[in-house]
Amino acid sequence: MYPRSRSTPTISQVATLAGVNRSTVSRAFTRPDMLNTETVERVMEAARSMGYVPNHTARALSTGRYGNIALIVPDVANPFFPPLIRAAQKELDRLDFCLFLGNSDEDPRQEDRLVGRLAGQVEGMILASSRLPEERIRTHAAARPLVLINRDIEGIPRVLIDSGSGVGEAMEHLAGLGHATVAYVSGPANSWSNRQRRGAVRKAADRLGLKHVVVPAALPSYEAGVAVAAAVLRSGATAAIAFDDVTAHGLLAGLAGRGVPVPGAFSVIGCDDVLGAATYPPLTTVSNRSPQAGKAALSLLMEVLASRSIRDVRYVLETHLVVRRTTATAPT
Template sequence: MSGSSIDEAANFVVIGFKSGKYPETMIKRAKGVTISQVADAAGVARSSVSRAFTRPDMLSPETVDRIMKVAETLGYVPNHTARALSTGRHGNIGLIVPDIANPFFPPLIQAGQLEADRSDFCIFLGNTEENPKQEDKLVGRFAGQVEGIVLVSSRLSDERIRAHAAQLPLVLINRDVDGIPRVLIDSSSGVRQAVEHLAELGHRKIVYVSGPANSWSNKQRRTAIRSAASGLKVDIETVPAVLASYTSGRNAVSAILATGATAAVAFDDLTAQGVLAGLAEKKVSVPRDFSLIGCDDVLGAVTYPALTSVSNRSVEAGRVAVSLLIEMLQSNGIRDARYVLQTHLVMRETTMALGYRAP
């Protein structure tokens, strides 16, 4: 990754280093160039140079451009350590996810990084491997190096989340804890559409292939499926996949077929992809013999057959969460913000009317 460093012991990656937008105390170089020299060369006040690097929105674009060109000519090299020592501000924020290999998270991470770059923040990326102890350790490890943290699909208890939020600014994605700013992808609307769609196709027994037991999204989807089914005369069985993974989905196929269900909704597309493979191994044709729907829509267009799935709002979630955290840092305030992103069913080729045989 360009402009990145990796700390394997801490299990995190630092992404998004860039120069510019640093406080006055930072605008120095070993050669002895000072902020006054930049100001004199650009024909502006010292305060304007500082603002060009820290609050460019306070100056005209022409002034900012002139100052930046002078600074580049003089060869300024920002000193992150000096800035942290003099201001207590590191210019870093943490972003911690449960499984970096899950295709749901990379678009979210990228969107968060781009949003951080806009305010010249660097992201420390942590991967917990679905382990709440590792997540707890990473938050503690990051605390002395970042100004705030975004926790994505946190596996920590509410108590531990609140304890960490008392120590530094914190924003949650897909975890609903009162009093803590959070961004929620409401998959319940899309999941309800999935159940309604399967019911319209004549399926009267559906399996929910569940995800991690301590996942907020898993609980939300399970509740939405049961709620939708109750008014449609549809029976719901739950088969645990334990982890959101291809292998877990593939290993769950025998239990899925043992229920006698004719359709399934999987916790996510990765699990659904494993289910597709497991069904194929058992000579069960999708969708002719069995209908399948995923969630998060990260693999739907590349599976065979193309997977019907509940839409994905991870890009918006990453952008909004990082924007919210930076807003908190710049205003030195914390508010109980709760952003909800709606979802819908994306129709493709893994569902079919029960008993229908294509010509």
């Protein structure tokens, strides 16, 4: 059995030992300036000797300050998110906050459930790449501090990684290499990043006088990338920009499996630079800003928390093309 008495000394026990009232102990921790220095020391010494740690849950109940925030992502295992999570964590540690991590599994219903379940225990939330309908997000944002990453909803503080700029560069790069038709391998339908990237491809194609086709992949996953290779080849394109690196990596494998040499016969570009130079050939891709996004979202949230009011902030992070070796002159 885990001893109830021993496991966590309470404020009352410390008070008894120090010979003061509970409120004095409380103040020794939260507002030591209100107390006599000696008293504070005596309380602290008592606390130390019993291994007392203030119970954040109890504190939260009366103050409403939970010292926790929630971060909800579609898929922890998608390499785009861990650096983001890590960056957020780092900031949180500094602020002595704790992190609830939610994994929605790319499922809006699950995401909605998580938000509800977590709502009562956090001061604020960050929704990364939310798959929720705009209306649900607005509802949640009205009830509590909320910051979005990669979702552009007016009136709600948000951090956006503008892959549009990088995708534009990618299209220019491909045009410069003589490609006439480019396929965009799309991601999740309700992903803002996906819409943004698709839009950037279209716009750049128009501007540069290229043809473009959209080939949908079921999910942003390696498997989906492999599976989509046939459709990409059928589309008549000689180059593809994939929704993300993971999909691009799958596509690379799918092309290799069909005996199509990259970049000799086909060029491939990813997004998010999460695989680094780990693929073969090393993947040309659009740079990754996810750690910055995590950090920025957290700062925004803390600002909202401090001011207790919503400011309509739209923080945009630019991206650029990182040329490696999956792109080359178009086959003739």
